[in-house]
Amino acid sequence: MEKPTVGELTPPDRTLMGPGPSEVHPRVLRAMSTPLVGHLDPSFIEVMNDVQDLLRYTFRTDNKWTIPVSGTGSASMEAAIGNVVEPGDTMLVPTNGYFGGRMESMAKRAGSEVVHVDAPWGEPLDPEDVQAAFEEHDPDVFGFVHAETSTGVVQPDVSELTAIAHDHDALVIADCVTSLGGVELRVDEWGIDVAYSGPQKCLSCPPGASPLTLNDRAMDKVLSREEPARSWYLDLSLLEGYWGDERAYHHTAPITNVYALREALRLVAEEGIEARWERHREMAGALKAGVEAMGIEMNAPDDYWLPSLNAVRVPSGVTDTDVTDYLLEQYDLEIATGLGDLDGEIFRIGCMGYSARPETVSYLVSALGDALEKQGADVDVEAGLSATSSALGK
């Protein structure tokens, strides 16, 4: 076994406009290099309290049960589903994007039956379909995706959906991975029982500690389970000992990621959550104006447009990966191609957190215009630049 020769870490300097991670604010990067204290240090308990308060502010909730889960976004997703869903339960999940499918995988592994509320990829759920699915299946838990990263669609009418679920005595789990901190989200006002997110999207924080909130009704179900959750690591009844009043050891928290999340959430509070939502709308609006003025279509209708993730139709005559490769090589700029049903049909352009600012939006529109033109698409780059520029100049 030879000693590997591995040189200094010298990653390229990318502009991150994909589906995440987004650019990380310099203050958050600096927090990541803070020397550690122990995960049971009295000073770390203060940090935990700060993070919980700031998460409540950002989720718009008073839920006591608001914590960062020790893992990336899929860990908070599995913590939500794996604890709330019990063997023998029925969970209703949507078919309108990639992450509904992931909910299904996790629910099945938690021992649940899974039923569907149908909608095509790229469309939101219709409350009437949700109502019909409840009448047909009477599920115990209803999961939906607030901001679908795979389609660039935001779910409107959230309060209507949660009302249907509550009329049927079901709990609601919302995937807020690509909305928290960037798109209007009001957990308490909208009647969401459980919401989870990731830090590397609109919070512009490196992945590793992922937001989760549950109200008392959801936590009551978790704490009265007949058999324990199938994951020890993500068992909320055990995590209660660490994040609750006792502060007892469960597992070693990712201390540095919690430091970073604290700083990222401090930036949210400094800006103000409503002002942050508005900034995302404005910046992504300028991006969308540019793309549309170039002559390219957005995948989502305006009513369901998700500012944090802009799904842009691939113009005819162009191969999606040629464009993304060109942008990475020529511009050090990351955007993504489509997934699943939309593979090959869309680009996914993030406009999240610290990436949602005039510099990056201008750069994106200019680089994308060039890339599409070079690949032979019929686009009016000048019109695009002009539209973005005047939107930003407002």
Add this chain to the structure above:
Amino acid sequence: MEKPTVGELTPPDRTLMGPGPSEVHPRVLRAMSTPLVGHLDPSFIEVMNDVQDLLRYTFRTDNKWTIPVSGTGSASMEAAIGNVVEPGDTMLVPTNGYFGGRMESMAKRAGSEVVHVDAPWGEPLDPEDVQAAFEEHDPDVFGFVHAETSTGVVQPDVSELTAIAHDHDALVIADCVTSLGGVELRVDEWGIDVAYSGPQKCLSCPPGASPLTLNDRAMDKVLSREEPARSWYLDLSLLEGYWGDERAYHHTAPITNVYALREALRLVAEEGIEARWERHREMAGALKAGVEAMGIEMNAPDDYWLPSLNAVRVPSGVTDTDVTDYLLEQYDLEIATGLGDLDGEIFRIGCMGYSARPETVSYLVSALGDALEKQGADVDVEAGLSATSSALGK
């Protein structure tokens, strides 16, 4: 919901000599503040390859299946147990410390029967007892703890234990959380099928991405499971797509933690793994010499002494938490008290990675001597300082 007022992050400057996290090397802290690239960026694939090579070097293995799991040490532990152990299997776990109990919890949640090989807290497993347990129970999987963080005991005779297991056609899972990178560990030579660890112990890296290695025999069992692992997040058959040849999206890796692990492992390779083991023995040896010369007993006999975690008996007349509180308040120095069966009876003093150096060892012996004296223990501080000093001066 008011906006929380949370000030700048200003943690105290602790010297970390507890059971982890250990002090983080400045180069690793600097790596943590590196701007991110995407988790599917071609340059990140290179970083992943580097980390895998360096992990193989550190584990002393050629296993293809050598990855950092996206979570803290308990996540790599659950990834090991939750994938290898199938419903209906029987797993043999030890009773000689806290982490054998955690193995049991995870194995049960994975659907396994659990049987025990007995040994008191503070003693290693006896190969004869392991042999007897195999003859009685014929388990499918045998888990043991190479370096017990709760008792300060290292398991000798690892090759004997694995030979017994292999004679019975069982797989061996080794908990190497507190040994990897600090205490002699030879995964391939010793016949360990699966080993997991944490980064925040002898690797001196912030927690968040945790080493795991499986040989082909173990991975064959994982890939031929009848039903999927109960955790989607930790399912190695899915993670194969990301860390294997395909490099396809499964979940967003904790990019920054992977950067940090790369740098921490680069430091291991620069030092040389055998030299690093030797440094731990020397530094912890100086610590042990000082403690013993003061008149305090080590909990583990010399044959099973674990250099990375020194379990020191609490002298009579002293309350353990008074001492740890005093050290934290007066010296900004973290050590830990006992857990479980040894609660109140021992101090747990880490000597791991970047914390295993003359400055911290001298400081620890001096501060501990003062604390014990102030709390009324009958200790010879001067003799302790002198013994440590001469051991360090060698």
